[in-house]
Amino acid sequence: MAAVLSQLAAPWTDETSVFGRDMLACLADKPHAISPKYFYDAHGSQLFDRICELPEYYVTRTELAIFRRHIYPMAALIGPEAEVIEFGAGSLLKARLLLDVLEAPRGFVAIDISGEHLNAACTDLRRSYPALTVTPVVADFTHPENLPLWHSTTGRRVGFFPGSTIGNFSMPEATRFLVAAARLLRGGGLLIGVDLVKDPALLHAAYNDAAGVTAAFNRNLLVRANRELGCDFQIDAFRHYAFYHPAQQRIEMHLVSATAQQVSLNGDRFALAPGESIHTESSQKYTVDGFRALATACGFLPRATWCDEAGLFSLHWLESPDPAL
Ligand SMILES: C[S@@+](CC[C@H](N)C(=O)[O-])C[C@H]1O[C@@H](n2cnc3c(N)ncnc32)[C@H](O)[C@@H]1O
Numbered sequence: 660m661a662a663v664l665s666q667l668a669a670p671w672t673d674e675t676s677v678f679g680r681d682m683l684a685c686l687a688d689k690p691h692a693i694s695p696k697y698f699y700d701a702h703g704s705q706l707f708d709r710i711c712e713l714p715e716y717y718v719t720r721t722e723l724a725i726f727r728r729h730i731y732p733m734a735a736l737i738g739p740e741a742e743v744i745e746f747g748a749g750s751l752l753k754a755r756l757l758l759d760v761l762e763a764p765r766g767f768v769a770i771d772i773s774g775e776h777l778n779a780a781c782t783d784l785r786r787s788y789p790a791l792t793v794t795p796v797v798a799d800f801t802h803p804e805n806l807p808l809w810h811s812t813t814g815r816r817v818g819f820f821p822g823s824t825i826g827n828f829s830m831p832e833a834t835r836f837l838v839a840a841a842r843l844l845r846g847g848g849l850l851i852g853v854d855l856v857k858d859p860a861l862l863h864a865a866y867n868d869a870a871g872v873t874a875a876f877n878r879n880l881l882v883r884a885n886r887e888l889g890c891d892f893q894i895d896a897f898r899h900y901a902f903y904h905p906a907q908q909r910i911e912m913h914l915v916s917a918t919a920q921q922v923s924l925n926g927d928r929f930a931l932a933p934g935e936s937i938h939t940e941s942s943q944k945y946t947v948d949g950f951r952a953l954a955t956a957c958g959f960l961p962r963a964t965w966c967d968e969a970g971l972f973s974l975h976w977l978e979s980p981d982p983a984l
Contacts, residue, residue, distance in 0.1 A: 678887060682884055691935070699773040701775040702879055703880075703883070705776070714868075715865050723753065725966065725973075726757075733974070734757070739763050741761065742816050745767070746770050748795075754784070758791065765814035770800050796808075800836070801828075801836070803836060804839060816847045818844050820850070820852065823854035825851060826909070826941075826942045827941065829943075830943070840957075842979075852973070854971075859905065871899075873912075877939055884924075889923075893916075893920050896916060911938060912941070916935050919932055954977045960977065960978040960980055962978050
């Protein structure tokens with residue numbers, strides 16, 4: 660593997676070389692797995708927006724309904740003059756609900772890995788909130804220590820992390836992120852959306868929609884690899900496969916090769932056997948108590964939790980106490 664990695668050089672730009680290295684590791688290692696962050700180029704972000712509108716995808720409409728019902732107590736807990744930092748901003752739909760009611764926010768920082776989509780969403784947001792300072796940050800939030808936020812002094816920082824994007828992290832990644840977030844947001848807090856353990860049939864439907872949008876979103880990873888890395892995945896020969904793993908309490912999303920195929924990447928060739936899969940995403944589901952315990956272990960004080968009546972989804976206000984106060 661080290662020898663193969665050392666061959667990676669000139670053909671890729673800095674941006675694609677990180678993707679290239681991760682794809683190389685994915686193809687070289689078994690079982691094959693790659694981070695879901697690579698779904699999100701401009702087309703992937705559009706596909707995600709379509710997923711949010713699907714009848715089977717309860718996540719977005721349930722979270723939006725919880726926001727609409729409880730937005731005032733949420734804003735009261737956040738308090739005045741907060742600098743709001745959204746992780747994984749997407750189309751900024753939910754941020755608008757918050758910005759409509761927050762008292763005198765100092766600024767809004769939107770972090771996302773999907774640069775083109777982020778910049779377009781921030782341009783729209785500036786039009787709607789002309790008095791607000793909106794700062795897009797195209798960055799990978801899985802390395803919070805590298806985010807250009809640590810020295811900002813514009814006000815009390817409040818994190819916003821809706822969409823249950825935290826579910827895409829493994830437990831060690833979620834822990835690492837929450838520990839760093841508690842440090843970054845000291846003296847403020849984090850408003851976070853977390854999907855809950857529920858009837859597996861509902862989960863199965865949500866990740867296997869009838870219109871095939873989630874399947875297209877999943878395959879977009881390979882479309883992107885063919886375009887950006889010069890791979891030759893036979894896209895149509897991959898089946899979207901998403902299932903709920905009850906013991907792990909998570910959805911796993913895979914791309915399964917229906918045929919034997921050889922994939923080339925930067926001069927190397929990798930064989931995929933029929934039935935061999937690439938694990939592209941996990942979506943961890945939590946219980947309310949389980950998530951609050953995790954947040955507490957990471958340095959937060961869980962102060963409030965809001966759920967829908969059917970108990971599908973939860974939102975949490977986690978304070979990050981300032982030890983100096
Ligand atoms: C599940 S979507 C949620 C979008 C939006 N916050 C919502 O609630 O609908 C995840 C978002 O996080 C972004 N994202 C995924 N992985 C990321 C990473 N490692 N660093 C920064 N952004 C990431 C994606 O581009 C996408 O906009």
